[in-house]
Amino acid sequence: MLGISPSMALRFEVLARHNRARASRLTLPHYEALTPLFMPVGTQGTIKGLTNDQLEDLDCQIILGNTYHLALRPGADLLDTIGGLHKFMNWPRALLTDSGGFQMVSLLHLADITEEGVTFQSPVDGKPMLLTPEDSIQIQNKIGADIIMALDDVVKTTTTGPRVEEAMYRTLRWIDRCIAAHSRPHEQNLFGIVQGGLDPQLRDICLEGLVARNLPGYAIGGLAGGEGKDAFWRVVAQCTAGLPEDKPRYVMGIGFPLDIVVCTALGADMYDCVYPTRTARFGSALVSEGVLRLTHAAMATDYRPLDSSCTCMVCKRYTRAYLHTLVTKEAMGSQLVSYHNISHMMQLSRNLHSSILEGRFPEFVQSFLQKQFPKGDVPDWVCNAMDVAGIDISMCRIPQSA
Amino acid sequence: MNWPRALLTDSGGFQMVSLLHLADITEEGVTFQSPVDGKPMLLTPEDSIQIQNKIGADIIMALDDVVKTTTTGPRVEEAMYRTLRWIDRCIAAHSRPHEQNLFGIVQGGLDPQLRDICLEGLVARNLPGYAIGGLAGGEGKDAFWRVVAQCTAGLPEDKPRYVMGIGFPLDIVVCTALGADMYDCVYPTRTARFGSALVSEGVLRLTHAAMATDYRPLDSSCTCMVCKRYTRAYLHTLVTKEAMGSQLVSYHNISHMMQLSRNLHSSILEGRFPE
Numbered sequence: 001m002l003g004i005s006p007s008m009a010l011r012f013e014v015l016a017r018h019n020r021a022r023a024s025r026l027t028l029p030h031y032e033a034l035t036p037l038f039m040p041v042g043t044q045g046t047i048k049g050l051t052n053d054q055l056e057d058l059d060c061q062i063i064l065g066n067t068y069h070l071a072l073r074p075g076a077d078l079l080d081t082i083g084g085l086h087k088f089m090n091w092p093r094a095l096l097t098d099s100g101g102f103q104m105v106s107l108l109h110l111a112d113i114t115e116e117g118v119t120f121q122s123p124v125d126g127k128p129m130l131l132t133p134e135d136s137i138q139i140q141n142k143i144g145a146d147i148i149m150a151l152d153d154v155v156k157t158t159t160t161g162p163r164v165e166e167a168m169y170r171t172l173r174w175i176d177r178c179i180a181a182h183s184r185p186h187e188q189n190l191f192g193i194v195q196g197g198l199d200p201q202l203r204d205i206c207l208e209g210l211v212a213r214n215l216p217g218y219a220i221g222g223l224a225g226g227e228g229k230d231a232f233w234r235v236v237a238q239c240t241a242g243l244p245e246d247k248p249r250y251v252m253g254i255g256f257p258l259d260i261v262v263c264t265a266l267g268a269d270m271y272d273c274v275y276p277t278r279t280a281r282f283g284s285a286l287v288s289e290g291v292l293r294l295t296h297a298a299m300a301t302d303y304r305p306l307d308s309s310c311t312c313m314v315c316k317r318y319t320r321a322y323l324h325t326l327v328t329k330e331a332m333g334s335q336l337v338s339y340h341n342i343s344h345m346m347q348l349s350r351n352l353h354s355s356i357l358e359g360r361f362p363e364f365v366q367s368f369l370q371k372q373f374p375k376g377d378v379p380d381w382v383c384n385a386m387d388v389a390g391i392d393i394s395m396c397r398i399p400q401s402a
Numbered sequence: 403m404n405w406p407r408a409l410l411t412d413s414g415g416f417q418m419v420s421l422l423h424l425a426d427i428t429e430e431g432v433t434f435q436s437p438v439d440g441k442p443m444l445l446t447p448e449d450s451i452q453i454q455n456k457i458g459a460d461i462i463m464a465l466d467d468v469v470k471t472t473t474t475g476p477r478v479e480e481a482m483y484r485t486l487r488w489i490d491r492c493i494a495a496h497s498r499p500h501e502q503n504l505f506g507i508v509q510g511g512l513d514p515q516l517r518d519i520c521l522e523g524l525v526a527r528n529l530p531g532y533a534i535g536g537l538a539g540g541e542g543k544d545a546f547w548r549v550v551a552q553c554t555a556g557l558p559e560d561k562p563r564y565v566m567g568i569g570f571p572l573d574i575v576v577c578t579a580l581g582a583d584m585y586d587c588v589y590p591t592r593t594a595r596f597g598s599a600l601v602s603e604g605v606l607r608l609t610h611a612a613m614a615t616d617y618r619p620l621d622s623s624c625t626c627m628v629c630k631r632y633t634r635a636y637l638h639t640l641v642t643k644e645a646m647g648s649q650l651v652s653y654h655n656i657s658h659m660m661q662l663s664r665n666l667h668s669s670i671l672e673g674r675f676p677e
Contacts (some may be wrong), residue, residue: 047646048645048646050646051649053631078635082617090632090633271534
């Protein structure tokens, strides 16, 4: 209950700051990671298109597994028997699992949330099933990831009305059940998730409640769902301001490089998203200037690498023209572009960490924005967020004529 | 492709005949319906060689008239003689003989007399290398090896011999014993996509329920990346469900075939082929 501090299985040291942004060392049971960092999503024990050797080559530090998918295949008991997902996948670095709740609500027909937990139809045989906070934590204890997520009551950001408040308070009641059910606090770090929709007052109450539970780390949830960018950054700013300085902050579901740079400026440390690998499968490569659509006809005779500033294996060996012939037609296309996109995200992570560490974060942000917006049309929401973050980006922005 | 090693291209004829609706063979070439707009099109020996000259592979294959091994009757003989007439057209059309090697393909079905005539005709053209075609199509194994044996006996000692479409390790070992040098097949990668791994004992069906709790590597004698890092149980969860399953098993299967290649070469080199 309140006041009892659960044990921690991590150490978080802020090595350098620039205003709200931090460069830190996050020591987990399986790995010593440097933040800010992006976590690729491995859904069912594999990151689509990439082998473990490749993930290590790319410097991936923490990868994310979806509890819902893993519980279906290969199953929690099998993972328990073999000694956890690390052993099963043969991944020697860190793992994070989510609670399973989000997939259930977003993927399953007739999923419903009650005080007990999430009721849904089993995708295997259609029978009614229930995932309680206790169940989610038990399964995550079997999977064995370094960081596990509390089961929260998450609503779409576009939801309004009393449901948002109900979900926030339920999230607080459920965190206590998660803490009580957690059988491996010395090996796995239970993160709480801040909810409350776009309502600052609700977010405040949730922040207070979770901080009082003295958890090893915190996530900012309920975003990346269709809310306007202006509302998005304000919620992140409020939450990072309200969360403890000395614990990691994880914004769930964020994967656009621009969003990651802004959230980092506002004080967040960890991010995850399927975006880089998913967009690769649709033929889009992440490059310094933004997004390169490889399916575009012009790519057929473009013999440059994807990104001239990228040193990854794909950019060293393959041209845009070659990849153009593969994407959306050959599995190899997905693989190669996924490899590059993850490389891009890990390079971004390293750039964020080292620029903050070396006292040149504003310069990095300016250079990043200039490449993404060469015409100076940096969106208003980014400018407002950077204002709050105390980063001068006036040189990136050419005032748009009225 | 940025591939620095060797490439071989086939003539295009086989795919056309086996894949395209209403493909037909005449003296001119292979007529077929264009897969793009359905119009009638023609691939002549000259066309095939021209395209292969542009692709630029180290070895290019003659356009041959190939029939299913189960075919009987005059069609087999017609195809064999046409193959001989077409090799001359291929030789004449070949514009890069100093950079690309044109291999002739021995046809003649399962008929030793027809095979003999074809062998004689192709050997007389003094080509850089030869393929044994028209097999791997449904013939009985007894007929298969006898044709290979006859062809390797009839081809020059000092030129490479390529048995087309062979990929089962057992077939490769037998053909090697009979005097062949090169093989190709989609089998190792295709069977990987269906969840089958090639191992020392034969074929391991990863979809089998027993694999779910088998924590051994695919093949205990294999040193490839997949066998070093992954278990049968893990691969069992991926095959036929995740692209990664195909990738990893393909990687292992190709490793298996390359190890077989190395074993054949070195055992013969070191005088221990029978062992």
